[in-house]
Structures are given as structure tokens and as C-alpha cells.
Amino acid sequence: MKVSELAKAYGTTPDTVRYYTRLKLLNPIKSENGYKYYPPTEVSRFKFILSARQLGFSVSDIQQIVDEASHGKAACPLVRTLIKERLAETEKQFQAMLKLRENMSSALEQWECKEDKAPTSTMVCHLIDSFEPVGTEEPSDEK
Known part of the structure; x- marks a missing residue:
């Protein structure tokens, strides 16, 4: 899955996926065209992260x-x-x-x-x- 596909699949944003990738909690595979792909192991890891965040x-x-x-x-x-x-x-x-x-x-x-009162120098x-x-x-x- 690409970043946008992963985000959409879990109802979040591509920035969220990129954030966890920057933190090295997710490790995508970089393709020849420069796109990052998330294999099934990383998709599972992302689901785990989101669940953990939901638990606080x-x-x-x-x-x-x-x-x-x-x-x-x-x-x-x-x-x-x-x-x-x-x-x-x-x-x-x-x-x-x-x-x-x-x-x-x-x-x-x-x-x-x-009642309402106007402000004063001390209030x-x-x-x-x-x-x-x-x-x-x-x-x-x-x-």
C-alpha cells in the first residue's frame, strides 16, 4: 500500500502515516520510482499503533x-x-x-x-x- 492508500484504509491522514514513518515506527519499502510502499507487516504495525493510541x-x-x-x-x-x-x-x-x-x-x-458593571482601575x-x-x-x- 502507498501512504495515501494506507491512510484512507484506516480513516486517517497521509501526514499521520508519514509521522509514524519519521519516528521509525513504520518501515516502508522504497520503490524505484521513489514511492513508499507499506507491506502487510507494516500495515499490521500501523493498525497496532492506531489501536494503542485509542487506548491512550x-x-x-x-x-x-x-x-x-x-x-x-x-x-x-x-x-x-x-x-x-x-x-x-x-x-x-x-x-x-x-x-x-x-x-x-x-x-x-x-x-x-x-448586574453588569463597567471595569475600574482595580477591577x-x-x-x-x-x-x-x-x-x-x-x-x-x-x-
Whole structure:
């Protein structure tokens, strides 16, 4: 398959194929006319890369996994370790997004009935200045 054919077959762009080729995750065969062709082994590798990306693996993760496999080792233990790390990171991001959503909803509720005010020399927007985040505690004077 040529670059454009591979991209089309997997619903992506030729730039994506070229990107993974530049990273040496894909190794096409260069023909006499200068076109790069991807044999079935590389097509399988591309499908693997896309699947790994869908699971949240980084390019660096994929390079580690491919390296492990290229040395004849089972990559499964590494894959399990990495997916646990990615899941923990995703959970942290998810919790942060839930907190952001809660703050945004709270801001909207707090601002619903407040009047509009023109900026002053010490204030840009009184709505943001007056915002009280959800679940924040007042700093304690105790030490």
C-alpha cells in the first residue's frame, strides 16, 4: 500500500502515516520510482499503533512496546504496567475536569442575578473577582 492508500484504509491522514514513518515506527519499502510502499507487516504495525493510541498510550509508550517485542520479549507485562499508569493519569484528569465543571456551574449560578458593571482601575470583571470556588476552605490562622 502507498501512504495515501494506507491512510484512507484506516480513516486517517497521509501526514499521520508519514509521522509514524519519521519516528521509525513504520518501515516502508522504497520503490524505484521513489514511492513508499507499506507491506502487510507494516500495515499490521500501523493498525497496532492506531489501536494503542485509542487506548491512550503515548508515542513513547508505543516505542517501548515495539522495542520490547522486537527483542523477542512478550510485551504484555509492559503493556499492563503502562495501561495502569495511563488509567491513573486519566483518572486524575477526569477528577480535575469534574472539579472544573463544578466550579463553572457554581460560577454561572452565582453570576445569574448579578448586574453588569463597567471595569475600574482595580477591577476588570467583578463577576470573576467575586467568584467563590466550590469546596475551598478558608485558610486557617493556626500553625
